[in-house]
Amino acid sequence: DAGVTQSPTHLIKTRGQQVTLRCSPKSGHDTVSWYQQALGQGPQFIFQYYEEEERQRGNFPDRFSGHQFPNYSSELNVNALLLGDSALYLCASSLVRGDTEAFFGQGTRLTVV
Amino acid sequence: LAKTTQPISMDSYEGQEVNITCSHNNIATNDYITWYQQFPSQGPRFIIQGYKTKVTNEVASLFIPADRKSSTLSLPRVSLSDTAVYYCLVGALSSGSARQLTFGSGTQLTVLP
Numbered sequence: 001d002a003g004v005t006q007s008p009t010h011l012i013k014t015r016g017q018q019v020t021l022r023c024s025p026k027s028g029h030d031t032v033s034w035y036q037q038a039l040g041q042g043p044q045f046i047f048q049y050y051e052e053e054e055r056q057r058g059n060f061p062d063r064f065s066g067h068q069f070p071n072y073s074s075e076l077n078v079n080a081l082l083l084g085d086s087a088l089y090l091c092a093s094s095l096v097r098g099d100t101e102a103f104f105g106q107g108t109r110l111t112v113v
Numbered sequence: 114l115a116k117t118t119q120p121i122s123m124d125s126y127e128g129q130e131v132n133i134t135c136s137h138n139n140i141a142t143n144d145y146i147t148w149y150q151q152f153p154s155q156g157p158r159f160i161i162q163g164y165k166t167k168v169t170n171e172v173a174s175l176f177i178p179a180d181r182k183s184s185t186l187s188l189p190r191v192s193l194s195d196t197a198v199y200y201c202l203v204g205a206l207s208s209g210s211a212r213q214l215t216f217g218s219g220t221q222l223t224v225l226p
Contacts, residue, residue: 004156031211033211033213033214035214035216040218041218042200042216042217042218042219043157043214043216044216045213045214045215048211048213050210050211055210055211056210056213058213088154090156090157091156092156092214094211094212095211096210096211097211099206099207100211101159101162102159102211102212102214103159104155104156104157104158105156106154106155106156107154107155107156109154
């Protein structure tokens with residue numbers, strides 16, 4: 001079992017550009033959540049996908065959007081990048097049942113210059 | 114959502130027992146207490162979860178007093194590899210939706226030789 005895999009591991013983008021990050025959930029999991037972690041802070045919830053729909057959303061602007069595919073994998077898209085979007089982006093997979101443990105990937109380190 | 118307060122940092126020596134206390138005065142009846150561990154440039158990893166009294170697994174113990182307004186994560190005989198950030202989370206478990214995790218700033222545990 002490969003666990004949660006994210007790609008790419010590192011990425012450098014210029015202000016104003018758009019970026020797409022990818023996540024493959026742990027085998028058997030049907031729900032994917034995305035988190036943003038700025039340096040020195042705890043992860044902040046962006047949104048969650050189940051059955052290819054956004055189910056929950058944190059306090060993030062519409063520049064942040066996502067998608068979930070039939071195979072449960074997911075993408076996070078960020079438009080019009082700002083310097084403040086530089087962070088570690090984490091994907092977590094779980095079952096839709098809220099009483100199960102969430103497994104995190106290693107994250108994608110995004111640097112906006 | 115219940116707010117948590119934990120020490121910013123703690124130091125310990127190899128072989129010692131470490132206790133990290135988390136305060137959650139506004140915990141709700143349905144809330145569970147969950148602890149995650151995070152190493153640099155990695156995603157958080159689930160350690161332990163409990164509702165009341167004591168929970169123990171192969172990694173740690175979690176002590177929750179009767180009023181549930183605080184909890185203590187206990188790591189027995191720590192090693193250098195236990196150096197990490199430890200997060201205390203409080204929230205309800207739902208059978209109908211995956212849990213949105215709310216992280217604070219965590220406790221940086223440094224284990225010294």
